[in-house]
Amino acid sequence: SYIEQMDDIRDESGVMRRGAEEGGLFVVWNTLALGLKLKALGESLYALRDHPEWTAEDCKHTSILIWRFANYLHNQLREQTAIEWQQQLNFISSGSGGLGGVGALLPEWKDSADWLETARQIQEVLLLNQVYPDGFQKEICTQYHKTVIRSFATLQVILARRGIPSFYDTEPFRTRFLAMHRLLADLVMPDGFTPAINSAVYARDWPAFLAVGNSFFKDPVLQWYLDRGYDPNAVPIQKGGAGWGNTILNDLAVPNATTKTEAPDGSSKLFSDSGIAVLRDGLEASSNALVLDFGHPEGGHAYGGQASFSAWVKGAPAVLSPGSPFAYSDPEYRPWYYSTQGQNTVWIDGDDQETWRPGNKRRIWGKMLEWQDSENETRIRMSHDGYYRTKGIRHERTVILRKGRFFLIYDFLDGIESEAPHVLKWTVRCPDELSEASGQIVSTGTPGIRLVPGWPEAIRDVEIGWGPSMVPVHYQPDMSVQKRNICHVRLVQDLSAGEVARYVVLMVAGDCDDGEVNCKLSGEQVDVNVTAYGERCRLSLG
Numbered sequence: 001s002y003i004e005q006m007d008d009i010r011d012e013s014g015v016m017r018r019g020a021e022e023g024g025l026f027v028v029w030n031t032l033a034l035g036l037k038l039k040a041l042g043e044s045l046y047a048l049r050d051h052p053e054w055t056a057e058d059c060k061h062t063s064i065l066i067w068r069f070a071n072y073l074h075n076q077l078r079e080q081t082a083i084e085w086q087q088q089l090n091f092i093s094s095g096s097g098g099l100g101g102v103g104a105l106l107p108e109w110k111d112s113a114d115w116l117e118t119a120r121q122i123q124e125v126l127l128l129n130q131v132y133p134d135g136f137q138k139e140i141c142t143q144y145h146k147t148v149i150r151s152f153a154t155l156q157v158i159l160a161r162r163g164i165p166s167f168y169d170t171e172p173f174r175t176r177f178l179a180m181h182r183l184l185a186d187l188v189m190p191d192g193f194t195p196a197i198n199s200a201v202y203a204r205d206w207p208a209f210l211a212v213g214n215s216f217f218k219d220p221v222l223q224w225y226l227d228r229g230y231d232p233n234a235v236p237i238q239k240g241g242a243g244w245g246n247t248i249l250n251d252l253a254v255p256n257a258t259t260k261t262e263a264p265d266g267s268s269k270l271f272s273d274s275g276i277a278v279l280r281d282g283l284e285a286s287s288n289a290l291v292l293d294f295g296h297p298e299g300g301h302a303y304g305g306q307a308s309f310s311a312w313v314k315g316a317p318a319v320l321s322p323g324s325p326f327a328y329s330d331p332e333y334r335p336w337y338y339s340t341q342g343q344n345t346v347w348i349d350g351d352d353q354e355t356w357r358p359g360n361k362r363r364i365w366g367k368m369l370e371w372q373d374s375e376n377e378t379r380i381r382m383s384h385d386g387y388y389r390t391k392g393i394r395h396e397r398t399v400i401l402r403k404g405r406f407f408l409i410y411d412f413l414d415g416i417e418s419e420a421p422h423v424l425k426w427t428v429r430c431p432d433e434l435s436e437a438s439g440q441i442v443s444t445g446t447p448g449i450r451l452v453p454g455w456p457e458a459i460r461d462v463e464i465g466w467g468p469s470m471v472p473v474h475y476q477p478d479m480s481v482q483k484r485n486i487c488h489v490r491l492v493q494d495l496s497a498g499e500v501a502r503y504v505v506l507m508v509a510g511d512c513d514d515g516e517v518n519c520k521l522s523g524e525q526v527d528v529n530v531t532a533y534g535e536r537c538r539l540s541l542g
Contacts, residue, residue, distance in 0.1 A: 002040075003061045015072045031088055031095030034073045038098030039154055041066050046105040066102055067109075073099050074115050082125045089130060089299045090137070090144045090151070096122040097154030104158040123152055127167065127176050130298070135179030136274035140297040142187065143200035143239065143324070149180055149209055160216050168216035181213045185225045186269050186278060190287045190315035192229060193472040196323030197276065197293060197310075199301040199337075201482060202472035205236035220262035227261055235475035240326050240482065268378040268401070270371050277371070279378045281403035286315040290407060292399055293321075294366025294382040304353035305343035306366045306384035307397040311407065311449075313509045318449040319344055319428045323470035325483055332468045340386075342467060346395055346411055346503070347425040347490070353386030369396070370542075377402055381542070392418035393495070398541055406508040406515070406532045410541045413501040425463070425490040426503045431471055434487045436462050440515070441489050448510025453491060454519035454528065455504060461492040504541070508532050 006016065010024040027033075045062045048054045073095055077085070085092055100119025103112040126148070130138050137145040152167060156177075159166040167177040184206050187194045193202040207230050214222045266283040275295035281288050290311040295302055311319040322342040325333055336342040340352045357364055370381035383396040398410040413424060432445035441451040441462070453459055466485040473482045495501045504526065506517040516531040526541040 003058075003065065006065065013072070015068055017068065029072070030091055031073065031077070032091040034069055035092075035094035035096065035098030035151065038066065038069050038073070038102050039094075041069070042098065042102035042105050066106075067111075070099055070102055070115050071111065074111070074118055077122065078114075078118055082129075085122050085125050086129055089139055090147050092122060093126055093130075093148045093151035096126070097151035100155035101158060104155060104162070104164075119155055123155060123167070124173065127152065127173055131176055131180060132271075132273035132296075133176070133179070134271040134273040135176070135181075135183035136271055136276065137180065138274075138296075138298040139198070139301045140274055140276065140293075140295040141198040141200050141301040142184075142194050142196065142203070144301055145180065145184065146203075146205065146209055146238070149184070149213070152177065153212055157212065157216075166216070168213075174217075177213075178217055178219060181210055181217065181219075181222055183271065184209060185222055185264075187291070188225065188229065189289050189291075189317075190283075190285050190312050191317060191472060193317075195291045195310045196321050196470055197291065198295070198297070198303050198305070199324040201239045201323045201470045202317075202320075203238045204234065204474065205238045207231075207234075208236040220260045221264050224261040224263050237473075237475040237479070239324075240479045268373045270368070270373075270380070272368055272371075275366050275368070277368075277380050277382075277399075279380065279399060279401040279407075281378075281401060284315070288313055288401065288404070288407070290319075290399060290401060292380060292382070292397075294368060294384065296365045297363050302355065302363060303338050303343060304340040304355050304386065305345060306353055306364070306386045307382065307395060307411075308343035308345040309399065310344070311507065313407075313449050313507070314447050316445065316447065317431055317472055318443070318507075320431055320469055320471060320486060322429070322468070325468070325470065336468050342429070342469065344428045345397075346413060347427050348387050348391060348393060348413075349422050351387075351390065353384070354389055355386070358389075370398075375403075388417075391415075391420075391422060393422065400539060402530075402532075402537065405535070406506060406512070406530065408517070408528065408530060408539065409503070409505045409507060410526065410528075411503040413495060413503075415495050415497070415499055415501070418495070418497050418499075420497050422495040424493045424495055424501055424503075426493070426505065427488055427490045428507075429467070429469060429486050429488040431486050434464050434489050436464065436489075442510055443487070445510070450506075450508050450510050450512055450515050451489065452506040452508070452515045452517050453504070454506070454517045455502065458493050458501070459491045460494060463490040463492060464488070465490075502526065504528060506530055506532070 009027045013029045049059050096119040099115050103116030106112050137148045156166045160168045167173040196202050210222050269278045277292045279290045292309045310321045322337045340347050366384040368382050372379045378401045381398040387393040394414040396412040400408040430443050432443040434443050443449050469486045504519050508515045518529045520527045528539045
């Protein structure tokens with residue numbers, strides 16, 4: 001059907017060499033689109049050319065399309081510099097996967113060696129320069145992180161299976177590519193989903209990615225995750241469909257046991273290169289976990305969400321980041337997904353955080369100020385300047401996980417340099433309905449969450465409302481339920497010009513009936529006494 005559709009396209013770019021025509025179907029010819037087309041067509045020709053239902057005409061038409069697509073793409077890429085390759089981020093990773101894939105699958109073709117060599121060089125440049133040493137692809141988005149793994153693997157799997165040096169066995173590429181897979185494993189939350197960091201969704205497709213990679217890595221820790229998370233009846237769902245689904249050479253997506261497994265330690269993880277922290281108290285299904293974003297992103301897929309977080313309480317999703325809807329053309333995308341309005345951070349004056357530095361060439365990054373992890377507690381302190389240039393306000397956030405018990409979130413808003421009053425709205429968004437009771441915010445659900453503000457006298461209003469978000473959903477034929485309205489609470493506080501403001505909020509499971517937090521300011525330090533589950537502890541916040 002795709003070959004038949006090609007008869008009706010407009011050919012403004014001259015890819016089909018018949019010239020532009022009036023009307024017809026619009027086709028995208030960027031490196032992303034061409035790479036995916038080449039992947040699909042190349043795998044089809046390779047796998048089906050001997051099938052009795054494929055005619056000589058089918059093979060001829062498919063071959064013509066492959067040659068024209070690959071030739072057009074190769075002519076573009078070979079003239080570009082390595083810097084220009086990097087500027088295309090995940091787009092060109094797909095392009096290199098498709099171009100290199102057909103080059104490797106069809107070695108008898110005259111131009112295939114050139115296609116393969118160009119694609120290999122592109123992927124080497126991207127892996128070493130567009131993936132942080134801690135393993136996160138630099139767009140800091142879980143969805144595009146997996147897209148890049150898949151695009152690299154489109155080519156690298158073919159090389160590895162043919163005994164040609166690949167990212168799975170050749171340094172320094174192996175270490176960096178393995179780090180991409182290990183990061184994905186470290187992001188698996190207690191309910192088995194990966195979080196929606198920036199323009200992503202809550203996804204259960206990670207076993208397919210780890211299975212393909214570990215067919216060659218033979219990493220015992222990745223194998224532990226696969227043994228635990230693989231379900232032969234599960235569809236590895238991502239955004240409305242299977243993340244590894246656009247392939248017919250998919251036999252590696254079923255895990256094969258390695259010689260041994262090794263359980264990860266289940267500790268909290270700091271990805272300081274990428275600007276992501278995972279606070280957790282174990283790997284059990286009933287664990288507490290929180291993913292904090294103080295990111296160091298490149299490209300356009302990061303949101304105005306510095307200091308935002310997602311959280312799981314007693315294994316259940318409790319605070320959700322919005323992710324991204326099925327299409328960026330969704331009218332709710334800008335106000336509720338991309339915007340600070342939809343993030344779990346402090347929203348100021350109804351305006352977005354700035355995301356670009358002056359000149360719009362570099363992103364505003366968060367700063368990690370403190371990280372401590374011990375047997376009983378994980379603590380991180382970070383700051384960002386997303387509101388500094390527009391409002392003269394610096395935001396510092398501290399998150400503490402008292403393992404097995406509760407989270408404590410402390411926000412310090414420094415408005416010493418601000419010249420006007422501001423309205424602050426401390427925000428969290430919950431998959432369950434929220435309500436206010438006796439000065440606390442409690443959700444429905446099992447176990448739900450309980451939010452207990454310190455300094456309640458400083459909060460002049462509590463706003464509870466609803467807005468769209470992506471949510472964790474197991475596969476079903478109608479995946480439109482992946483997007484729905486969720487409930488948010490905003491704790492409203494006024495900040496006078498030249499002053500500072502603070503929030504302290506205890507976040508604990510909804511079944512904790514004695515949650516209480518008392519705060520006292522001693523100079524620049526905040527002394528906090530927390531009660532939860534019959535135990536009291538004292539914490540100091542700088």
